[in-house]
Amino acid sequence: MSRILELVGKHDSYRSETLNLQASENILSPNARKALSSDMASRYSLTLEHEGYNAYGGAEYMEELLDEVEKLACEVFKSKYSEVRPLGGHIAAEVVLLSLVDRKRNIMSISEANGGYTGYQNQYLPQIMGFGNYNIPYDGSRQEILLDDLERLLESLMPCLVVLGQSFFVKHYDLRSLRNLCHDHGCKLAYDASHVMGLIAGEAFQPDVLNYVDVLFGSTHKSFFGPQGGIILTNDEEIIEAVRRNITWRAMDNYNPSRLASLGVAMEEMRQYGKDYARKVVKNSFDLAKSLSNAGLAPRFSPWFTETHQILLSETSLLNLGTNFEGFSNILERNYIVVDREGRIGTSEISRLGIDEVEEIGELIVSALKGNDVSKRVKEIRREAKIHYCEVVE
Numbered sequence: 001m002s003r004i005l006e007l008v009g010k011h012d013s014y015r016s017e018t019l020n021l022q023a024s025e026n027i028l029s030p031n032a033r034k035a036l037s038s039d040m041a042s043r044y045s046l047t048l049e050h051e052g053y054n055a056y057g058g059a060e061y062m063e064e065l066l067d068e069v070e071k072l073a074c075e076v077f078k079s080k081y082s083e084v085r086p087l088g089g090h091i092a093a094e095v096v097l098l099s100l101v102d103r104k105r106n107i108m109s110i111s112e113a114n115g116g117y118t119g120y121q122n123q124y125l126p127q128i129m130g131f132g133n134y135n136i137p138y139d140g141s142r143q144e145i146l147l148d149d150l151e152r153l154l155e156s157l158m159p160c161l162v163v164l165g166q167s168f169f170v171k172h173y174d175l176r177s178l179r180n181l182c183h184d185h186g187c188k189l190a191y192d193a194s195h196v197m198g199l200i201a202g203e204a205f206q207p208d209v210l211n212y213v214d215v216l217f218g219s220t221h222k223s224f225f226g227p228q229g230g231i232i233l234t235n236d237e238e239i240i241e242a243v244r245r246n247i248t249w250r251a252m253d254n255y256n257p258s259r260l261a262s263l264g265v266a267m268e269e270m271r272q273y274g275k276d277y278a279r280k281v282v283k284n285s286f287d288l289a290k291s292l293s294n295a296g297l298a299p300r301f302s303p304w305f306t307e308t309h310q311i312l313l314s315e316t317s318l319l320n321l322g323t324n325f326e327g328f329s330n331i332l333e334r335n336y337i338v339v340d341r342e343g344r345i346g347t348s349e350i351s352r353l354g355i356d357e358v359e360e361i362g363e364l365i366v367s368a369l370k371g372n373d374v375s376k377r378v379k380e381i382r383r384e385a386k387i388h389y390c391e392v393v394e
């Protein structure tokens, strides 16, 4: 047997036994997985706008697919325009920045220390594209942007774009005030919703975001349960035209049509079940945070804890229990619970699997930290779980 297939098989059966609490991940439905491995996985479709024809043959259904998925995305996010080809959230960010930021200008984003995305730090995307990034003033203890301080910086730095969004993300933004501040200073407002895309689609978090921001973008595989990819949404015709100009041969060439097919299936599922799913995710993360807290591992921001799919731990609270972020992840991994090594816990995937026992999961996590082996019960919970919010395939 192929060594590679052997590894794939081992991975699949290992992960099917674990409870995945990784905030950046989710699980695909059987139909979305099927679409991902279709014949389209090795095909091209590239419509050349100026020439008015496809550079490749045999692409009829893929052309139709691209149109359909764009329409579905507009429906799900209630946007006028959508761009579904970016290969990831990072590429979507790159395309948005290419489209809205001129060289030598400035952007502002939330610092890494406050949970902002690493890609916006000066040595990454800004350096490649030749502009500067400055931190949005932020109160970490309340998880809020400091609007007065921001206003002063908008005056002195004159950025052309403010990018909201965090990778460590538990609280909404005051979008109305931010929009007014930015627009009063001739600055556009963008929202990198990579982590919360599924919650926005399901209207459980900042559902009206497109009424305030000029452009919304992010990953399609974190709280949004699609295949790995990126998406850009806007109501602004000029922005979508600039975005379209910056896709082919600037940020990427092929867009992986099978990924797009899979995203389309996830969009259909989100359209039908998104509200129930997103509500469940947010409820589960709050309930899990409360349970952890009751069991002796208080997450940050008690008593409200979170408004999203994420719970954030403080390293100090783990040090009190004799471990740190890495140790926490390692201990849980031995007990078939998967979390990242940065202190985030996410409830998207367990919610999609219809798991309601979050109170017990909180207790199991703390019990494992105290040195007990909880793997048997963890595997049992996982074994009994079944994928929800999609068509049942027997």
Ligand SMILES: *Cc1c(COP(=O)(O)O)cnc(C)c1O
Binding pocket: 024, 087, 088, 089, 090, 091, 093, 116, 117, 119, 165, 166, 167, 192, 193, 194, 195, 218, 219, 220, 229, 230
């Ligand atoms: C995860 C993340 C990205 C990158 O997304 P990919 O889909 O992995 O390319 C960008 N921005 C934020 C805020 C993220 O959390």
